Amino acid sequence: MNGSRVLVLNSGSSSVKYQLLDMADGSRPASGIVERIGEGPVADHAAALKQVADELAAKGLGLDSPELAAVGHRVVHGGTRFTEPTLITDEVVEEIEKLIPLAPLHNPANVTGIKVARSLRPDLPQVAVFDTAFHSTIPEAAARYAIDVATADRWGVRRYGFHGTSHAYVSRATAELLGREPAEVNTIVLHLGNGASASAVRGGRCVETSMGLTPLEGLVMGTRSGDIDPAAIFHLSRVGGMSTDEIDTLLNKRSGLAGLCGDNDMREIGRRMGEGDRAAQLAFDIYIHRLRKYVGAYTAVLGRVDAIAFTAGVGENSAAVREAAMRGLTAFGIEVDGVRNALRSATARLISTEASRVAVAVVPTDEELEIASQTYRLVSA
Numbered sequence: 001m002n003g004s005r006v007l008v009l010n011s012g013s014s015s016v017k018y019q020l021l022d023m024a025d026g027s028r029p030a031s032g033i034v035e036r037i038g039e040g041p042v043a044d045h046a047a048a049l050k051q052v053a054d055e056l057a058a059k060g061l062g063l064d065s066p067e068l069a070a071v072g073h074r075v076v077h078g079g080t081r082f083t084e085p086t087l088i089t090d091e092v093v094e095e096i097e098k099l100i101p102l103a104p105l106h107n108p109a110n111v112t113g114i115k116v117a118r119s120l121r122p123d124l125p126q127v128a129v130f131d132t133a134f135h136s137t138i139p140e141a142a143a144r145y146a147i148d149v150a151t152a153d154r155w156g157v158r159r160y161g162f163h164g165t166s167h168a169y170v171s172r173a174t175a176e177l178l179g180r181e182p183a184e185v186n187t188i189v190l191h192l193g194n195g196a197s198a199s200a201v202r203g204g205r206c207v208e209t210s211m212g213l214t215p216l217e218g219l220v221m222g223t224r225s226g227d228i229d230p231a232a233i234f235h236l237s238r239v240g241g242m243s244t245d246e247i248d249t250l251l252n253k254r255s256g257l258a259g260l261c262g263d264n265d266m267r268e269i270g271r272r273m274g275e276g277d278r279a280a281q282l283a284f285d286i287y288i289h290r291l292r293k294y295v296g297a298y299t300a301v302l303g304r305v306d307a308i309a310f311t312a313g314v315g316e317n318s319a320a321v322r323e324a325a326m327r328g329l330t331a332f333g334i335e336v337d338g339v340r341n342a343l344r345s346a347t348a349r350l351i352s353t354e355a356s357r358v359a360v361a362v363v364p365t366d367e368e369l370e371i372a373s374q375t376y377r378l379v380s381a
């Protein structure tokens with residue numbers, strides 16, 4: 001291996017984010033995002049990746065650069081097979097493709113990213129870093145759904161969990177903020193972005209998470225429902241006459257905050273609440289109610305909670321969400337300081353009071369750094 005740079009590709013359902021990281025000096029020579037794939041001039045993910053390659057080339061940092069050591073790809077679903085960062089081969093791509101039915105919004109985009117990058121630089125090592133990997137330590141009692149065992153095993157129906165790269169990074173960074181070893185700390189991580197998930201991390205190992213077979217279960221999200229009674233699906237089908245695909249689209253794209261009030265962006269919801277908008281207020285209240293239920297549940301799962309970490313777009317930026325989620329929990333040893341909570345900063349910080357037994361923190365996630373580090377470690381080994 002020659003270079004010290006890693007290109008990280010995070011292909012989402014409608015966007016491709018990229019970052020070029022130099023592992024020798026910690027610098028990030030390039031980063032960017034191609035959005036609204038499929039809506040306008042960017043027809044599909046292949047076109048988006050071509051644009052990424054062109055943007056990098058225009059900066060003299062193209063994929064042909066000899067300084068490039070590897071490409072690291074975020075892959076959302078790794079099933080039961082992939083629990084570690086994995087060097088990509090034809091066979092690995094085939095396995096990732098087989099998992100598409102379990103992550104139809106995410107894995108196809110990840111596969112396209114891998115194929116385009118491999119076609120541009122067939123000689124370069126490419127590594128897949130899986131969202132599910134960090135959750136592979138979840139005990140069976142939490143990972144198994146209470147359904148017929150043979151059916152569940154035959155079809156791979158179990159809790160996999162997602163956003164694992166973020167939960168791993170943030171739980172470690174939280175321990176660091178507290179000046180303690182990850183092995184000593186029990187943390188509840190609240191990853192609140194467009195997709196949202198909670199995890200319970202005991203001594204650095206994940207023991208429970210809110211997303212399940214797919215990234216649909218758990219918290220209220222931007223456009224996804226999170227938890228509902230599964231019988232609602234039978235009802236919508238039998239009585240409502242909806243097809244499976246229609247219900248899939250309903251729960252993944254027309255639900256969550258967007259389904260409740262028409263907006264999926266917490267900034268817009270905050271603005272509308274300020275104007276007394278009742279639908280926005282109710283959407284916010286439902287979002288917070290669900291979040292608090294998970295905090296309570298994970299407190300019971302962990303027994304002793306040392307820290308609660310807020311991360312991702314909403315978690316890092318919305319003081320209102322953090323305040324509402326943590327309000328009135330002094331009996332749990334949780335007390336947020338209003339002034340600290342209202343401050344803004346790009347680095348990890350505490351927002352709890354001195355008296356709070358549980359440290360409450362805002363910890364910016366860095367999935368790109370985590371993917372680059374895991375990729376570089378694998379290719380330099």
Ligand SMILES: Nc1ncnc2c1ncn2[C@@H]1O[C@H](COP(=O)(O)OP(=O)(O)O)[C@@H](O)[C@H]1O
Nearest residue numbers: 192193194195264265266267312313314317318
């Ligand atoms: N200043 C802000 N205040 C409140 N919410 C914000 C702010 N900035 C971003 N957000 C929220 O963060 C979301 C995006 O989070 P992000 O983690 O970037 O999502 P993703 O990685 O899933 O695209 C937005 O949809 C919005 O709800």
Ligand SMILES: CC(=O)OP(=O)(O)O
Nearest residue numbers: 076162163194195215
């Ligand atoms: C897995 C998942 O939900 O990812 P995102 O939040 O990027 O949509």
Ligand SMILES: [Mg+2]
Nearest residue numbers: 193194195312
């Ligand atoms: Mg994200």
